[in-house]
Each structure stands twice: as structure tokens, then as C-alpha cells.
Amino acid sequence: MIQNIIENYKNKLFLVAYSGGMDSTVLLHQLIKIKQKNRQISVRAIHINHNIHTNSTKWKVHCITFCKTYNIPLIVEEIDINITNNIEEQLRIRRYNLIYKHLLNDEILLTGHHLNDQCETFFLSLKRGSGPTGLSAMSVETSFGKTKIIRPFLNQTKKELKTWANLNNLTWIEDATNFNINYDRNFIRHKILPILEKKWPFFLKNCFRTTKICNEETILKNIFLKEKIQKFIRFDEALNIKNFKNFQEEICKALIRYWISLKNIKIPSYKNIQRIYNEIIHNQENINLKIIIQKNEIRCYKKSLYFIKIKKNIQNMILFWHNTNYKLILPNNLGYIIKNNKKGINIPAPQNNELINIRFQYTGKILILGKKKQRNIKKIWQEYNIPPWLRNQTPLLFYNDELVSALGVFVVKKIIKNIDESNKNEWNISWISSIPFNYDNNFNFN
Known part of the structure; x- marks a missing residue:
């Protein structure tokens, strides 16, 4: 299986998720043997030390020694976090984030998941009441950002891998926590699957077939949905x-x-x-x-x-823009505001004694440019089709305590009328943001 993977990919760069356990040890050792015959492939390993076991440091040293023996570059990352809920899931997320950070362009991640792991995942999904997508469990090949995760042992049993390991005199880590049946996966591994295998020796293989059928059904359904949606x-x-x-x-x-x-x-x-x-x-x-x-x-x-x-509540925030020669960075990744000469909203410039400030909340009635009577600002938001969750994320421009404009949406008419036409002083400002506004009139706010 591993040989087929290597032949199928032109860029022969592989990173092995190496825990030091039996599965990943067999995987890494098989790659090492192939690399000895095929110098074109590049093999690296990564070990994530979870620091949740008293022997964590010993396991890390074991992995370093093994890789040094075979001249395999090893990346070691530490996870030092205090997790109390959903430990397995949280560690899995952190582990894959760390691995992804180290993946090179065109490098494929290989993991040692096998048929027993697949059946355990299937039962966990069954326990959660998952549909066909969840019951598909793991795929042999999965997209992983810009690259892929490949699980070459997914149709091989743990017993088969152990036989190979013993034939090659391999040593590996035995994690005692793998026998702690308080963890759901371990309970399935030690209490459920052995009974089923004893009754039906072909159970694991049939379980794999079921996950494969569910996966095919999910793929077909998604082809239909992708077109229809x-x-x-x-x-x-x-x-x-x-x-x-x-x-x-x-x-x-x-x-x-x-x-x-x-x-x-x-x-x-x-x-x-x-x-x-x-x-x-x-x-x-x-x-x-x-x-x-x-x-x-x-x-x-x-x-x-x-x-x-979900964004931070900024309704009570006030940002002062003291130097308009510099852009004003907005919170919540809302972009920034700049002064420019030709683009943006054209409005009267503030007086020298007026403080320019940005707020994100306003209540009451206002008269906006292009309208004949005052209306509640809530009605104005609705007219411009601004959904409720964007109304308190839209920067409101104030001169002192007087509302001038909801940038990109409207300008207050009162501020225009208060300017002496013979001494009109204007400026242009733009709100630069990636927020997709829902305007029927396609108002351009840049």
C-alpha cells in the first residue's frame, strides 16, 4: 500500500505522524526500508509530546533515538495545556494544528491508523447518532489544507501490523492510558470489539466495508447537493x-x-x-x-x-481619530478608515475644535441625505437592508457628539446644512473592509 502511494505522487515528500507507538513505528520503518531502495523520496517525522503522562519525556527520547538511528529528520512539538473537558478531541485539534504548521509545500502527511481504529471511530459515530457522513469514519485519503492526509494501513488489522513489527524486531512505546476504559475509544477497543470479533471473526472487515459504502453514498449525495445548491x-x-x-x-x-x-x-x-x-x-x-x-x-x-x-461586543466603544494622516484601525477585524482625495464618501470636514471619533451604536431619529423627513435609525438600517448583526459593527462617524455618517451607508443631512456654502471645506474618507453588505442598490462604500 505504501509503495503504491509513493508511485502515485510525483512530489515524493512525506511527513510521518510518529507517536512512537506500534502503528506509527511500523509505518515509519516501512518508509525507511523503501527509502533505502528509492533515494528520490524524502521522509521526515513529527512527534507531538502531549505532556499528560509521567513517561512523556521518555517517549520523546525514544522517538528521537529511533529517528537518529535511521537518519530521519524529526520535529518535536510540545503541548502544554490544561484541559478538563473533551480531552481527546481538544488534543487532537491541537495536534493537527501543530502538524499542519510544519508541513512543507506538496508534502503529504502519513498516519498509522488501521482497521481497528476505523471500527472504533465507526462505533463512536454510532454512539453520537451520526448519519452516513459520520459513519464513513476515516478515509484512506483526506484533504488537509493545501495538502493531504493518507492512511495506508486503514484496511489492515492491528494484529497484522504487530506481526510485521515482531518480524522486524521493532521496539515501540506502550502507553498504559490506552487501557483506561474510562475513555470511550478504549472502552470500545477492549470491551466491545473483542466480543464481536470472537463471535464473528470477519466483523472488522465488514465494518470497514460499511464505512466505505457510507463514504460512497456521502460522495454521491454531495455531488448532487453541490450542483443544486x-x-x-x-x-x-x-x-x-x-x-x-x-x-x-x-x-x-x-x-x-x-x-x-x-x-x-x-x-x-x-x-x-x-x-x-x-x-x-x-x-x-x-x-x-x-x-x-x-x-x-x-x-x-x-x-x-x-x-x-461571533464578534466581540463593541457597542460602547469610542475610537478617537486624532491624526487623519494615518489610517484608523477598527476592532473585530472590521478593516480600517482612511482619508483620501478622490475616493470614498465626500462630506464636510470637521472644524478645528471638533474631535473626530468613531462609534458603533446610535439610537433616535435622524434626517439623512436624500430624504425629506426624520426617521428612526432602525428604519434606515432596514431600508438599506443592513442585517441586525452588522448594525453594531458598522463604523459611525461623529464630530464631537454629533453623528455625521454611517460609513458606507448614509450621510446625515443636518451636517451638510450647517456648512457655510461660501466657505465650504470638504474631505473624502473611506472605510476599507471585506464585509459583504446586502444592498439592493449596490451602494459602493470604498
């Missing part, structure tokens, strides 16, 4: 659900789930997807629905679903 994704990446009420429930939920998957986050639970359907698509009443998914929100506005990254 293009009709509903707006220019600002929102999901237009105006006509979803005419679709079958299963299609609606599949489209919503696929749309969220495009955000590269963990797919929300079945319960949350069902809630979106029941409270928005089916009833079309709960327009203020907000579902938290990790550090994001799913929001509904004007018959569309929006995927919003």
Missing part, C-alpha cells in the same frame, strides 16, 4: 431559503447541512438542523432565530440564512 447561494454567501417551503423536508435539511459544511467547521447536530427547518423553513415565523455553532451563529434575515462569526 448553486441556485440558492447568494453573492454574500448567504443561503436563499425563499422557496424552501416548496421542497421536501429531507432536501431542505440536506441543503442546509451542505451549506454549513462549506464553512469548514464541524457539522452541527441533527437536532440543530431540525430546529432550523422547523422554526424557519416550516413555520417562517422565527426571524430572530440564532443558533450557536462553535464560535459562529446561524442567523435568518430577509428569507436568507447567514453564517456569522
